[in-house]
Amino acid sequence: MKGLLVFGRSGQVATELSRLAPEARFIGRDAADLSDASCLAGLIASEQPTAIINAAAHTAVDRAESEPELAHAINAEAPFVMARAAAKLSVPFLHISTDYVFDGSGERPWAETDPTGPLGVYGASKLAGERGVAHAGGQWAVLRTSWVFSAHGANFVKTMMRLGAEREELRVVADQHGGPTPAAAIASACLEMVAAMHADPAKGGIYHFAGAPDTSWAGFAREIIDQVGIPCRISEIATSDYPTPARRPGNSRLDCRAITRDFGIERPDWRTGLTKVLTELRK
Template sequence: MKLLVFGKTGQVARELQRLAPDAIYLGRDEADLLNPAACAAAIAATDADAVINAAAWTAVDKAEAEEAAATVVNGDAPAAMAQAAAARGLPFLHISTDYVFNGQGTQAFMPDHPTEPLNAYGRSKLAGETGVRAAGGNPLILRTSWVVSAHGANFVKTMLRLGAGRETLNVVADQIGGPTPAAAIARTLITAAKAMIQGAQGGTHHFAGSPDTSWADFARAIMAEANLPCRIHDIPTADYPTPARRPLNSRLDCSALQAAFGIPRPDWRLGLAAIVKELTA
């Protein structure tokens, strides 16, 4: 299986490189997502068997001030990629987010639940989903949440950095979701790509770590795993204002993915142990 991957330095792209080192990885220099036509041209010229888009605008708060640019990267570029992949008859796998939902309630969101983004980032990602589906072909949209790894900027690395120098930290306790190791997302994409090359249908699926937890409880698990004495103090979202409104409910029902591809939800506690071990080795 030969893969063409958009993304080189992001969390999922870094993990894909570990699992599929022979794949072709396109960074911003080779295919800038602010230039959707260039992304489409790369697919038109490839001899790969499947295409994975592991690149995105992930700066949630920055998107509030730069929504037009975020929408090109998260909306127009994936749509152009999907069109080019469909024209070549190639499976196209695209990562999306729980932020396409309104974050209300306490039930896990099903893949077919109505979308209603709360912020510019969510709207840009929803635009990407819409464009990918409209392109036809055989795409897989994989919605995930709370991505963490030993790479880039993410919650685990932030907590370890802050926890090493403070006695206490205030962390939001009323946002609930599933932390998802980037390594598990990479494995899922490769498994799904292999199946789709053999004729499996893509569709819209959810993939998030288990069990669901709060940011505060996740922070406690991080401190415990790293043997840091920093204590976590629960606060409500209202006490931690950000430019972009965050969903309170990020729970995702992942049963359809397991039924279609045999991929269960990963235990984020095992993923966290591996991440902390890598960061502290």
């Protein structure tokens, strides 16, 4: 899309967006410090974009517990300023969010209308960002996703490959469930949504998008090890056996029917996406 402005440049989704939309303008940390949102409105006004995607975030879930002010600045204050600037230009704004806005209870997939209840600083900061975007006015959309993976940056796939090659056994959490999501599929969904929003000013709101079928981290790890062909055994453990500074939601399943209904975007098969990622990593 001509005139597309993307915040984020080196992250997993931003990297995939740059492949699908090389003509877009990508804003990295060197051009905009998202911890200081005061610079964003002027930057956006000077760029005069036709649409904006925010693919940048403070995603260090555990570290956020010890730096809540920074997480809030990047995940809440910056998106609000972006959305307000987009509203002033009357252009669509799309913000990427997370399953961590929910408390992870139960087993039913979370719908967009379900009550939120983040368990930690990261989820709370992302939820505040969603609310800021919604209150900024204009045409906006929030895309909640989960368990993102790609051939870029640090992620679960690359960690399992590295550790699996070093060890005979990996102990992986089996009581957290969700949908692993290829970053490439998220990038594609973002571009489809923005194009549709540009064509129809009535489109927008909160949507869920995650890979299918739902699985556990142990199930995800087992598929990675099987596809790579590493002789490593995956042993299932409970969340309580792997304590972390930030609590993780046990149920990260997302009901993705709304994005299919409104935009025609189907859930991607993460196993197919994994095959493509592993092929790229081998190269």
